Amino acid sequence: MQAKPVQKTIGDVTFEDRFAHLHDDTPEALEWQWARDRAAQAAAQASPNYRAVHDRVLALSSGGSPFTPRRAGGLWFGHVTVDGDTVLRASETPRGEGRAIISTSALAEAAGGGEAAMMWVEPSPDGRFVALAWARDGDMSGDWAVFETATGRRIRDIPALSYTGARPGWLPDESGFWLDGRTDEGLHRLRFVPVAEGTAERPDVVLPETLVEAKHSGLTPHVSPDGRRAVVVTEPHEHIALVHLDLETLTATPFLPGDWDGECDGSWIDAETYVARVNDGAPRGRVVAIPVSSSADRSTWREVIPAGEGFIGWAGVVGKRLYVGDLVDVSLRVRIFDLDGQLVETLPLDNPGSSPSMMIERCVRPNDVLIFTHSTFTRAAVLFSHDPETGQLQQHGEPSHQLDDVVAEQRFATSRDGTRIPYFIVRKKTLPGDRPQPVLVHAYGGFNISMLPTFPTNFVPFIEAGGIFVQASLRGGAEYGKAWHDAGRLENKQNTFDDLGAVAEALIAEGVSTPEQMAFMGASNGGLLAGIAIVQQPHLWRAVVPGVPIFDIMEMLPLTAATAGVRAIMYEDYGDTTVPEVAQSVIRWSPYHNIADGVAYPAVYQLFGEKDVGCMPFHGRKFTARLDEADIGGRPIHLRVWRDTGHGVADPAKSAVWNGEWLAFVMDQLGMQAAGAGA
Numbered sequence: 001m002q003a004k005p006v007q008k009t010i011g012d013v014t015f016e017d018r019f020a021h022l023h024d025d026t027p028e029a030l031e032w033q034w035a036r037d038r039a040a041q042a043a044a045q046a047s048p049n050y051r052a053v054h055d056r057v058l059a060l061s062s063g064g065s066p067f068t069p070r071r072a073g074g075l076w077f078g079h080v081t082v083d084g085d086t087v088l089r090a091s092e093t094p095r096g097e098g099r100a101i102i103s104t105s106a107l108a109e110a111a112g113g114g115e116a117a118m119m120w121v122e123p124s125p126d127g128r129f130v131a132l133a134w135a136r137d138g139d140m141s142g143d144w145a146v147f148e149t150a151t152g153r154r155i156r157d158i159p160a161l162s163y164t165g166a167r168p169g170w171l172p173d174e175s176g177f178w179l180d181g182r183t184d185e186g187l188h189r190l191r192f193v194p195v196a197e198g199t200a201e202r203p204d205v206v207l208p209e210t211l212v213e214a215k216h217s218g219l220t221p222h223v224s225p226d227g228r229r230a231v232v233v234t235e236p237h238e239h240i241a242l243v244h245l246d247l248e249t250l251t252a253t254p255f256l257p258g259d260w261d262g263e264c265d266g267s268w269i270d271a272e273t274y275v276a277r278v279n280d281g282a283p284r285g286r287v288v289a290i291p292v293s294s295s296a297d298r299s300t301w302r303e304v305i306p307a308g309e310g311f312i313g314w315a316g317v318v319g320k321r322l323y324v325g326d327l328v329d330v331s332l333r334v335r336i337f338d339l340d341g342q343l344v345e346t347l348p349l350d351n352p353g354s355s356p357s358m359m360i361e362r363c364v365r366p367n368d369v370l371i372f373t374h375s376t377f378t379r380a381a382v383l384f385s386h387d388p389e390t391g392q393l394q395q396h397g398e399p400s401h402q403l404d405d406v407v408a409e410q411r412f413a414t415s416r417d418g419t420r421i422p423y424f425i426v427r428k429k430t431l432p433g434d435r436p437q438p439v440l441v442h443a444y445g446g447f448n449i450s451m452l453p454t455f456p457t458n459f460v461p462f463i464e465a466g467g468i469f470v471q472a473s474l475r476g477g478a479e480y481g482k483a484w485h486d487a488g489r490l491e492n493k494q495n496t497f498d499d500l501g502a503v504a505e506a507l508i509a510e511g512v513s514t515p516e517q518m519a520f521m522g523a524s525n526g527g528l529l530a531g532i533a534i535v536q537q538p539h540l541w542r543a544v545v546p547g548v549p550i551f552d553i554m555e556m557l558p559l560t561a562a563t564a565g566v567r568a569i570m571y572e573d574y575g576d577t578t579v580p581e582v583a584q585s586v587i588r589w590s591p592y593h594n595i596a597d598g599v600a601y602p603a604v605y606q607l608f609g610e611k612d613v614g615c616m617p618f619h620g621r622k623f624t625a626r627l628d629e630a631d632i633g634g635r636p637i638h639l640r641v642w643r644d645t646g647h648g649v650a651d652p653a654k655s656a657v658w659n660g661e662w663l664a665f666v667m668d669q670l671g672m673q674a675a676g677a678g679a
Helices: 027-045 050-063 104-110 356-361 457-464 481-486 490-509 525-536 561-573 580-586 618-630 652-669
Strands: 006-010 013-017 070-072 075-082 085-091 099-103 116-123 129-136 143-148 154-159 176-182 188-194 205-207 218-223 229-235 241-246 251-254 264-270 273-278 286-291 302-305 311-318 321-327 332-337 343-346 370-376 382-386 393-396 406-414 420-428 439-442 468-472 518-523 543-547 603-609 637-642
Touching (some): 075 116, 085 104, 085 129, 099 143, 104 116, 154 188, 176 218, 176 561, 241 264, 286 311, 311 481, 356 370, 406 490, 420 457, 457 468, 468 490, 518 525, 618 637, 637 652
Parallel strands (some): 518 543, 603 637
Antiparallel strands (some): 006 013, 070 075, 129 143, 143 154, 264 273, 286 302, 321 332, 406 420
16 A cells, blocks of 8 residues: 555644545545455464364353343343353343343344344343343444343333443332433433333433533443432443432532542442442542532541552442452452441452453442352353352352463563563463463553453463463553552553563563564553554564554544544543643654654554444554555564454354454464364
8 A cells, every 4th residue: 555645733743644545434445454354364264273273262252241140139130142142031040041031133133134242231120120231233332222021021222322331320119210321512411211111201411511521431320229319420441429410309419529539439328328439549449438418528438448458449338248349469359348347258269360240340230149250360250149148159150161281370570660560471380481482462551441360261272382371460450559540541651561561571581482482462452552562662572463453543533423432431541632732742652653664563463343433443554554664574464354343242253263363373473383273
C-alpha cells in the first residue's frame, strides 16, 4: 500500500499521517484489508502446528461460561451450553436440568438470523422474572430482554443505547427496574422499565454533568431494601457511588463529598445504611458504613474494616455477613466478617489463585448466597458458593481441566524508576532449567483491571510443548490498589511500557530466555501494549500478537454518539487528545506515530473484529501499512480481521480458531512443535 501523507493537527500537535487514507472504510481500504486478512488466515492455518493447537484449545474451552449463576427465590439462573446452543435456565441446583427460559438460537431466530451471545443475567429479587443482556453478530452494545421465569414468556425488550456495562436495579417488589442510558446530548439518563402487569410508567431521570460526567461509561442503581432510594454506581472499570436517587420524588443529589478521588461501591446493610469499600485517602482500601441521609459528610461514616496488608478489590453484604475480597501478593483472599467488622473466617482457597467471575463482576451483586468461581494456573475454574447463614463453603462439581505436571512461580523485575513488578512463570516441572527456553509473555496493564493467577486455557499448548508462559502484572492495573492504577495511566502511561520491558529484560538476564526465543501477546489494552512492544522494544521480541488493539491514539475513535461510551472509558486511561497537554503527551508514545524507518521489527500477527466498536480495524490497516513501509527485518506482518465479530469471541468453536491461528504462528516463529503436531 502506497503512502499518501497528510498533515494533521489534533490538540495543538501537528504531525504527518502517512496512511490517513486507510482510516475510513473506503472500498480501496476494505479491499486491501480483506486481502491481508485472507493471507494471514491462510498462513496461520498452513502451519504444521495449527491443527494440534486448535484441537487442544477447543478441548480446553469446554469448561463452561465464565459467568457465575445468580440465585434468587431458591432458583439458580445461569447459562448452560447444550450441543453448541447456549441456554438460559432456572434450576434448583447450580447444575440441575431445571427450566429452559431462552436459548441463543431462539434469540437469533427472533431477531431475524445471525449469531446471538448471552452476557449478563439479572433475576428479580424473588426470581419471578429475569433480565438478560444479549448481543447479536459481535455487537458490543447489546440489548436487554425480560422473561417470566415460570413460563419463559418474553415480556419486554429494551434496546441498549451504547456499551456501558451497566446493570438493572430491580425494585424489591419485582414491579420493574431502573436502567441507565444516554440522552441525545450524551447525558446519563436513568429509565424505569415496568415489568409486572399494571406497573405504571415513571419519568426518566436525566443526570446533569455536575452529578455524572459523560466520561463515565455506565451506571448501575443499587436499590435499597425498602425500594425508597438508590445509590447509583459507575461501571464497568471504576466503581464510584456518585448519586443518591430518591425513588419517590426522583430527586438526584451527590452521594460523595465534593473532593472525592477514588472508588466507592458496595451494598445495603439496611434501608438507611450503605456499606462500601473505599480507597480515597487509603490506597489499599478500607470498608465503611455510610448513612445515606448524610453520605456527603465523611464525619458521619463509620469504619468497619481498616486498611490492612491486602488491597481490597470488592466488598458487599450477603445475608448478614460482609464479604471482602483483597489481593495479597497478587493472589485472591476472601474474608468474611460480621456487620460490626469482626472477622468470622477466611475461606480456604488454593494460592496463587483468583476468581475469574469476580474479575468480570468486580463487585458483589445481589444474591442470597455468595457465588464465585476460583481458579489457579494449574486448575480450571471451579464454582463455589458460601452460605452466610450456615457458613458452609460448597464446591459445585470438579474442575474441567487440571495440569498435574505444571508449576507456577512468582518473581519480580525492577522497572526503570525502581518499582518492583510482579510476574509469574508457568512451566512444566520437567523442563530443563540450565538453558534458555521459548517464552510467551502475557500482560494487560490498564483500566484498573488486575492480571491474576488463573487457568491459562489459550496458552496451555505452548506450555505443553516445552514453552514457559509468563503473566506480568504491570502498572495501570489494580493489583496494588489505586496507586498502582494511577501510576500507569494518563501522563504516567509510559510506566506501563517500561514495566513490560523490565520483565523481558529480567527474563533475559536470568537466563530464562533470549530475544530470539521470546514472544508477547496482549489483548484490548494489552493489544495497545503489544503495539508498544513492537515499536519501543523491537530488540526484545521475536514475535508479537496484538489482539483487538488500538494503535492510533491521537484518533482512537470517530467522535460520534455510537462511540461515546467507549471513548469515555478510553479517556480515563489515555486522555482526550483534543486537549493540548494530553495530545503532547500521547504523541510521544502512540504506537502508529512512533514507527521508525529502517528498524528490524518482530514478526506480527494482529487480530481485529470487523464490528468492534472500540478497537476498530482501521487501526490495523494503518499500522500494518506503516510497518510494511518502515521494516527492514523481513519477518511476516499479518493483519487478521474477523467478519461479524466484535471485541473478541466467546463461542468455543470460534475461539479455538481465533487462538489456534495466532498461537501456531508464535510457535512457528520460536521454532516449537506442538504436542501431537504431525501425528
